[in-house]
Amino acid sequence: xxxxxxxxxxxxxxxxxxxxxxxxxxxxxxxxxxxxxxxxxxxxxxxxxxxxxxxxxxxxxxxxxxxxxxxxxxxxxxxxxxxxxxxxxxxxxxxxxxxxxxxxxxxxxxxxxxxxxxxxxxxxxxxxxxxxxxxxxxxxxxxxxxxxxxxxxxxxxxxxxxxxxxxxxxxxxxxxxxxxxxxxxxxxxxxxxxxxxxxxxxxxxxxxxxxxxxxxxxxxxxxxxxxxxxxxxxxxxxxxxxxxxxxxxxxxxxxxxxxxxxxxxxxxxxxxxxxxxxxxxxxxxxxxxxxxxxxxxxxxxxxxxxxxxxxxxxxxxxxxxxxxxxxxxxxxxxxxxxxxxxxxxxxxxxxxxxxxxxxxxxxxxxxxxxxxxxxxxxxxxxxxxxxxxxxxxxxxxxxxxxxxxxxxxxxxxxxxxxxxxxxxxxxxxxxxxxxxxxxxxxxxxxxxxxxxxxxxxxxxxxxxxxxxxxxxxxxxxxxxxxxxxxxxxxxxxxxxxxxxxxxxxxxxxxxxxxxxxxxxxxxxxxxxxxxxxxxxxxxxxxxxxxxxxxxxxxxxxxxxx
Amino acid sequence: xxxxxxxxxxxxxxxxxxxxxxxxxxxxxxxxxxxxxxxxxxxxxxxxxxxxxxxxxxxxxxxxxxxxxxxxxxxxxxxxxxxxxxxxxxxxxxxxxxxxxxxxxxxxxxxxxxxxxxxxxxxxxxxxxxxxxxxxxxxxxxxxxxxxxxxxxxxxxxxxxxxxxxxxxxxxxxxxxxxxxxxxxxxxxxxxxxxxxxxxxxxxxxxxxxxxxxxxxxxxxxxxxxxxxxxxxxxxxxxxxxxxxxxxxxxxxxxxxxxxxxxxxxxxxxxxxxxxxxxxxxxxxxxxxxxxxxxxxxxxxxxxxxxxxxxxxxxxxxxxxxxxxxxxxxxxxxxxxxxxxxxxxxxxx
Numbered sequence: 001x002x003x004x005x006x007x008x009x010x011x012x013x014x015x016x017x018x019x020x021x022x023x024x025x026x027x028x029x030x031x032x033x034x035x036x037x038x039x040x041x042x043x044x045x046x047x048x049x050x051x052x053x054x055x056x057x058x059x060x061x062x063x064x065x066x067x068x069x070x071x072x073x074x075x076x077x078x079x080x081x082x083x084x085x086x087x088x089x090x091x092x093x094x095x096x097x098x099x100x101x102x103x104x105x106x107x108x109x110x111x112x113x114x115x116x117x118x119x120x121x122x123x124x125x126x127x128x129x130x131x132x133x134x135x136x137x138x139x140x141x142x143x144x145x146x147x148x149x150x151x152x153x154x155x156x157x158x159x160x161x162x163x164x165x166x167x168x169x170x171x172x173x174x175x176x177x178x179x180x181x182x183x184x185x186x187x188x189x190x191x192x193x194x195x196x197x198x199x200x201x202x203x204x205x206x207x208x209x210x211x212x213x214x215x216x217x218x219x220x221x222x223x224x225x226x227x228x229x230x231x232x233x234x235x236x237x238x239x240x241x242x243x244x245x246x247x248x249x250x251x252x253x254x255x256x257x258x259x260x261x262x263x264x265x266x267x268x269x270x271x272x273x274x275x276x277x278x279x280x281x282x283x284x285x286x287x288x289x290x291x292x293x294x295x296x297x298x299x300x301x302x303x304x305x306x307x308x309x310x311x312x313x314x315x316x317x318x319x320x321x322x323x324x325x326x327x328x329x330x331x332x333x334x335x336x337x338x339x340x341x342x343x344x345x346x347x348x349x350x351x352x353x354x355x356x357x358x359x360x361x362x363x364x365x366x367x368x369x370x371x372x373x374x375x376x377x378x379x380x381x382x383x384x385x386x387x388x389x390x391x392x393x394x395x396x397x398x399x400x401x402x403x404x405x406x407x408x409x410x411x412x413x414x415x416x417x418x419x420x421x422x423x424x425x426x427x428x429x430x431x432x433x434x435x436x437x438x439x440x441x442x443x444x445x446x447x448x449x450x451x452x453x454x455x456x457x458x459x460x461x462x463x464x465x466x467x468x469x470x471x472x473x474x475x476x477x478x479x480x481x482x483x484x485x486x487x488x489x490x491x492x493x494x495x496x497x498x499x500x501x502x503x504x505x506x507x508x509x510x511x512x513x514x515x516x517x518x519x520x521x522x523x524x525x526x527x528x529x530x531x532x533x534x535x536x537x538x539x540x541x542x543x544x545x546x547x548x549x550x551x552x553x554x555x556x557x558x559x560x561x
Numbered sequence: 562x563x564x565x566x567x568x569x570x571x572x573x574x575x576x577x578x579x580x581x582x583x584x585x586x587x588x589x590x591x592x593x594x595x596x597x598x599x600x601x602x603x604x605x606x607x608x609x610x611x612x613x614x615x616x617x618x619x620x621x622x623x624x625x626x627x628x629x630x631x632x633x634x635x636x637x638x639x640x641x642x643x644x645x646x647x648x649x650x651x652x653x654x655x656x657x658x659x660x661x662x663x664x665x666x667x668x669x670x671x672x673x674x675x676x677x678x679x680x681x682x683x684x685x686x687x688x689x690x691x692x693x694x695x696x697x698x699x700x701x702x703x704x705x706x707x708x709x710x711x712x713x714x715x716x717x718x719x720x721x722x723x724x725x726x727x728x729x730x731x732x733x734x735x736x737x738x739x740x741x742x743x744x745x746x747x748x749x750x751x752x753x754x755x756x757x758x759x760x761x762x763x764x765x766x767x768x769x770x771x772x773x774x775x776x777x778x779x780x781x782x783x784x785x786x787x788x789x790x791x792x793x794x795x796x797x798x799x800x801x802x803x804x805x806x807x808x809x810x811x812x813x814x815x816x817x818x819x820x821x822x823x824x825x826x827x828x829x830x831x832x833x834x835x836x837x838x839x840x841x842x843x844x845x846x847x848x849x850x851x852x853x854x855x856x857x858x859x860x861x862x863x864x865x866x867x868x869x870x871x872x873x874x875x876x877x878x879x880x881x882x883x884x885x886x887x888x889x890x891x892x893x894x895x896x897x898x899x900x901x902x903x904x905x906x907x908x909x910x
Contacts, residue, residue: 454651457614458707460638461645462665462714476655 021372024363027356028375031434034393035385038258041251049240049249057231061253065232065260067150068157068225069215075158076214079307080165081207085195086304088173091289092297098304100546105311106163107538109495111223111516112531114147114156116315118227119322119524121147126318148228157218159311164217165210167545172206173199208271212264219261220386222498223516233257234388234498241502247396254389265384316535322528329526338530342510345425346493349432350440350486356433357440357485361448376441383438387431387499394431394503398422428503435499436492440485447481448474484544494537564626565590565750566611566718571620571630573603573610579618580606582774588718588767593744593751595761598771598797604754607771608720611752612645613638625717644716644749648723650707652695658682658706659691665714681709684743700727701736708740712747719744721753725760737763758798770794786840787902795838795904800867802878803836805908814905817874818844818852823903838904841867841881846888850895854878856888870896 087099121127128144131137184198222234233253241250292300360376382390398421406417421427451474459469497512504513511530518527566588573581581603588594596604609615611622613635622630629636652661662678682688685705695703704724711719725733741764744751755761761768762782769779778790789795792803806816808829814821816837829835854870868880880896888894
């Protein structure tokens, strides 16, 4: 039976205005504004620039984006699923290390790995120099693959995005397949056929969820494709806006990009819904892993090492080496100003995003109704929306508002107010909140979910008024989740690039922006310090994530059966 | 009369949707009541109205003579001195067992508080678990902690919402009897919700059988079994069959088992078709009896067999016989009705 403290006021709320309901709905509308604005440009008649784009580059944007999606899709599945299978159902030396080590590439933003590899693999880089030393080759004597191509971008993105597929399929393997796998073996299916015929189909909804998350990130990527000189939607939006100076056409491009994303959202929701029906019971039993021997054992170790090495260890080492080489250049006041800027933005956004998440989560708990649920869902859509699109969707209404206020003030009082919101930190923080609310909301809701409605009731039976229930039951239980949510948003903001590039105030730089700008100027070594700082910060959520995995099951070697 | 709980004709519901209709019950101080019914019958809603979580739409609730709920006004749960044990126990995961138990008596002086916590942990058989956290305990242990926590502030009334539903079936009755002993020891009035009649029989002095939001009968377990108020109660409590019969006299009903004397429902005259409730323990096997029936099914229950017998007229009855009366399926046996009470209901078309 649902908590009635919760349901009863919901009906009353239909009769009179309710601060929770209106608060949640208003906040959600505000957060949905950028997406609504971008979508509204679908109905704006196409201008000259749009027609020009359509005749020239649109075809290329679509093709490149599709090829990128296809390539990254194959890449993340090919790395993520076998890795998940090996660490969850096989036993080999180093398995526990790989269990969380496979997540490390998540700490590496795609644009950073892209230019690190560019530096490592270019003519003057360590790899080619070493090859020339060994074989005595000279310039032009040999062929070497160029990383700054579409296949190169596919490789880079696959290396850092496979953890999405890895994480979700691993969880699915652990939760679902053991008993059914054993059943299938009693029915005469061998272990490998069992994987193909039982475990994989059962894990499919989870795998599709992981895949669609990875593909959303692919569509959202700006740094990598820009650095590699590839024409995709995100680079196209930048070019149309800043190069051709046509915000409307940029917004229309953004709308087309959004419809791609929308397909992925539908795919993800659909697979999540199906995933619910694939859960077996919740009894725990010992997990018998396949003991790998001989070449299989070696194969597992090598197979698991490759993505971690190339997706994290090598580029991180290279960044470290560059940073050490250039200490004089970066160990100066302006670097710490950058760090300060980044930390400030991240801290403000984290606090705001968690506050909003609390509003939404409690709104949903106290007033569980159709409009509130819908509002929360809309507000948390932002995780799927590329930063570029959000930036466009933020800047357009803010600029309109500024112009309107300015015009009105001039007409009334002959005072020009200029730009109040656009080009300020407020616009940037708002864009971050749109993008990362889902991150904080998921964590806060998970924390709130641990507080069952009956606990509220129990505390009240024991003599606590509602406000004290909040203080003595909710706060202590929620504290960990709130900290996690703060931290996750904090790190995501540190890593964010495209929205920051577009929306930052004039002459205001962050670590991510500086790293990207220096790298774009071919000053790779100089950018390493900023990049390394971002990567190190990115490790924090990886540690959190691996701890959650460790605690998700009672006993490390057990699984749900 | 020391009525501790007095529920007077209450309606409870959400908005325009009423879940409990015209419910009334009274509990004496120290008595244990039980709300019994299938899921969705409104029993939990009624319990939550008593706790103060649900406002009543009509009628009123009195606790020790003081009005605590009426239409438009509800005394909040934290002011009622009513303890509650929840189906999922609702232990606070961030507190130790001792702190959970002490939660409701935070204001007590610390020496008295510690002593009370220890006393209760002793009472529920977990004296050495004070420093453990709830997640380290088994379901049964968590349930005892939840009970101790609810009892700590010495509530006037203890409410139990399906407290044993997550336990193994074999454990439930034992636990129910244990809880009864503890409540009687503490002198606390109790009201429990359950869908399991054996649990209800084990714990309660009086039981309310509920169906579709209404209390059908508020009575002792014995009376519910032997004198059900209507056929829904008869159906829900115990086993048995309804045999078609006909009223043949003031206190006489003719059935396929022969003419039986007993109270006939009001409004049923001679010739009126009725159904007679036959419990398995109302029928004895008697080789000497002229009334013969065929064994069509049997279930071994340890001390007894439960036979399904077909009477010559075609109707079937259940018969419970000591297990040394072992008859094969298809065998013909003699039987003899042995009624203490007769439950007769007018026939429904």
